[in-house]
C-alpha cells in the first residue's frame with residue numbers, strides 16, 4: 525500500500541533509533557533548507573555547522589532543527605543509497621507550499637545539493653514513481669477516486685528553481701501559483717499557472 529506519512533517531532537528520536545540511524549556528521553539539511561528561527565535563507569550555511577560536520581549547538585539547537593527529520597533518518601525503507609551525504613538529496617514530507625489553498629496537498633520535497641542530483645539513477649525513477657503513486661492515492665493509501673481531492677505533490681528544489689513532478693512530465697513552477705488538473709480522457713495531468721491576483725480569486729472561488 526502506498527503511504528508517505530508525516531512524522532511528528534516527538535516521533536523522530538524513536539523512529540531514528542528503530543531505523544538504527546543518526547545524523548552523524550551530516551548537516552545537509554542545515555545547508556539546503558531555510559532556518560527561519562535563525563534567519564538563515566535556503567542554501568546558506570548555518571554559522572553553527574562545525575568544520576567537519578555536526579552542529580556546535582546541538583543540545584540547544586532551535587526547535588525548528590529539533591523538529592526536522594529527513595526520510596532517510598527515520599524511514600528504513602530508504603536504504604543507504606538514500607543517505608543524504610551519498611545521494612546529495614534531502615527528502616522530507618511536509619505541508620504544501622505555493623499551491624492554491626483550495627487544493628492544499630501534502631508535499632514530498634526533494635532538495636538537491638548539486639544540479640541534476642535528482643536526475644541520476646536510481647533516484648529519478650523512484651522519485652517519478654512516488655509522484656505517480658502520490659497522485660493516484662489518497663491519504664489513507666487507497667486508490668484515489670476521481671471526485672476525491674488531490675493530496676500529494678512532489679517538488680524538486682534545485683538551486684533557485686522548483687519543479688513539480690507529474691506522472692508524465694516535469695513542470696518548472698519557480699515562483700508560480702498553479703493548480704494541477706487531471707484529464708480523465710487520456711489519464712494525463714497538466715498545470716494551470718496564475719498571477720497572484722488570479723490565484724487569490726481562484727482560491728476564493730471567483731473564477732470566470
Ligand code: SF4
Nearest residue numbers: 547550551553594608
Ligand atoms: S539531512 Fe537528514 S541525516 Fe542529514 S542532518 Fe539533516 S536530518 Fe540528519
Ligand code: SF4
Nearest residue numbers: 554570572573579589
Ligand atoms: S543550528 Fe545546528 S541543527 Fe540548526 S541549522 Fe544550524 S547547524 Fe543545523
